[in-house]
Amino acid sequence: MKRTLTVLLLLAMLLSTGLSAVFAEDAEIVDGKFTTTRKITVEIYDRANEGGTKPEDNFYTDFIKEGMLRDHNVEVTFVPVPRWTEVDVLNNLLAAGDAPDICVTYSYPTIQTYAEMGGVTDLAPLLEQYKDQLPNLWELLGDDNIYWNRDPEKGTLWAIEALLFVNKRINTFVREDWLKKLNLEEPRTLEEFEAMLISFRNNAELLLGADAEKMIPYATSFDVGWRNDHLITSFVPEDLSDRDTYVRGFDDRHMLYPNYKEGVRVLNKWYNDGLIWKDFPVYPAGDSTEDNLLKAGYVGAFIHNWDYPYRNGEDSIHANIQRAYGPEAGFIAVEPFPNDAGIYRKFLAAPIDRKVFFPATNTEPVASLFYLDFISKLENRRFLQIGEEGVTHEVLENGAIKTLAVQGEKIMNSLNNIDYTITINGLDTGNPDVNVLSVAQGYDKVDARYIEKAYELSSKDARYGKNFSVGLIEAEVGMNTSLNNKRDTFLTQSIVAPVDQFDAVYDSGMDDYLSSGGQAIIDEREAAYDKYY
């Protein structure tokens, strides 16, 4: 028994040394092409769309596979990972050592956790060595996005950041037809906005007829920070320093910014005045109750993703309202909340998107880098984003690209094939003017003026997040979910509290947030910032 084991072990060792000798052979590259065919696997999001194609095998994957083989002599295999549980599935794959050679995720903490355990390839030396051979990657992402996550001390780089090309966040929407019916101008101040909500409430009979009692002047959700951001952050002073945006920037809803509480106080008052949807706190994420209220036309105003009412073609909020109330009806984006300097400031994220990394099990890092370069080449990503002319898009007179809905093998499983263009998010035709016109054309059955306004306002007077490269903040590890839940909980509770208890509820919630790890994060960020800047 012992002897067989020894023999087996010896054999295994021999085999593995032999194999590693093969792998260790220097990459023979001529004109960006390997002399012997290399094989890599690439993660691809699976959205399981009805009527969609297999994400790992379709018209567009064929385009990539053929191109990679032609340009670099690299054979590509796609590994589907469910979009909505990507982090969990990726965790499993990484833990089992089965992760694809090129992984992509929205969660940097996941990458960091595995990097700490030694499970991720350091990209810094590779990028340095092969920079000349990756011109397209550099042209698209630049040093900013490529080195975004570089550790300031050790110089390690675990992931590169895709480019958030269309950096839009949210908008404030109001019912345009209701404004007209009530002879109101678009609100330009908080006072006007509040007066508008009151007017909606008081004129429910006129606006909704028999459904008057269903009137909801303003809708929101338990995700208070996201769904009221324009309103609340208008209370943040204009002179907020860059240092503060970083030190108090752990919470992506801006909840730690100064004077945030006063914005929430407005919501508390509105709730108690009957201006806000009463039942918002009990509905969980992903519940469609609020969407249905919006579609039914009972809601006067709300804040949401910058193009929210216009999404989803026939089933969009916009299309539903127009069917029920006529072609005049619809939500329009407005700018009602100036800050203390009279500026309609919007806090937008940094231009980063998904994070691309190579697990330590990747034996073809160079071929993988070539893949990223291939996918970043304008010609290639443009084809992936808009497909074939006459099939998946047409070019309008003004040059705009209009996407066409197709069925069958050339269908795109995600808008502009975002799942394949893993280094960019947002349509880029190569011409900025055409881009804006094209985005407006991307919404079926919605007049372009709605989209153009929403597109403009969402990032007008924006303040973009900056990169502060200070390395790992220990206090943040593992705290995201619990702190975010605490935030949502106490913000929700302080909105529904009676007016005279608002301060007590808000302050005790904030204390709990800070003492459960929030303060430790602020302190550590403060120290790290002062060390490097």
Add this chain to the structure above:
Amino acid sequence: MQDSRQLRRNANMNYLRRYWTLYLLLALPVAFIIIFRYFPMAYILSAFKVNNILKAPWELPWAKNHGFEWFIKAFQNRDFLFALRNTVTLNLLDLLLGFPAPILLALLLNELTFKRFKRVTQTIVYLPHFLSWIIISGLALRLLAFNDGLVNIVLQRIGLDPIPFLNSPGHWVGSYVFLGIWKEAGWNTIIYLAAITSINPELYEAAAVDGANRLRRIWHVTLPGLRPTIIVLLIMSLGRILGSEFDRPFALSNRLVTSVSNVISIFVYEYGIKGMQFSLSNAVGLFQSVIGLFFLIGANSLAKRYGERGIW
């Protein structure tokens, strides 16, 4: 001597030859239990170590404080203490109100004389068991929401004030326990009904002859007949006093009641799974299991002291 040993061996061989197929059948479930229930126990070690999923548990370095870092961390965490309190409170309420419910229901069902009606009723009370908590939470929202819920709409129409079933912590606990009973009471009657059928009918006849009415017969015949079953189930549910379901509190909870609805499983989910602190969640899980084991052993020996059979 030699002969008897030889004989015994032959007997064993015969036994094996005759029944080996049964043992073969048993092999699969035993293998299942060993592979999926016992092997993973090696990872209990990671509750005392610095976690690294890429390494085997015995290769990991010990955690700080003699390996007890994660336990200390958990007990220093206010959220964990709240979760512990909520878990115990909700489970005790479930035990207090939820445990007798199926017994009562089984007694009532047993007294039904019209067989077809009994069968239909039984089927109807089983049904909720097959719904997931996600579906039930959806139903609960449509029915019990403060303003838009059907129940509250009815209450308001007949001139009463709406009841914050899901919005206030106190009411929420009530709704939580009630929904639990509604979902599981029917299903849990099965085991009691089975036990009732094994009671000797002559006892009922004798009691009837002695002049016992229906209630007396339930009290003096049915309930004593059920006692061993009740004791076993009680012991087993005491073993789960610190255990916590995940989907039930998670699905029913909302932002207004987290102070009472966050239980240990939700704590583990937020900090351990989502926050990827697997050692921490492992430590919490181990703590739960050990306390659960104590309760189980305690309840069992208590039962034995009072002359019951217990579960082992």
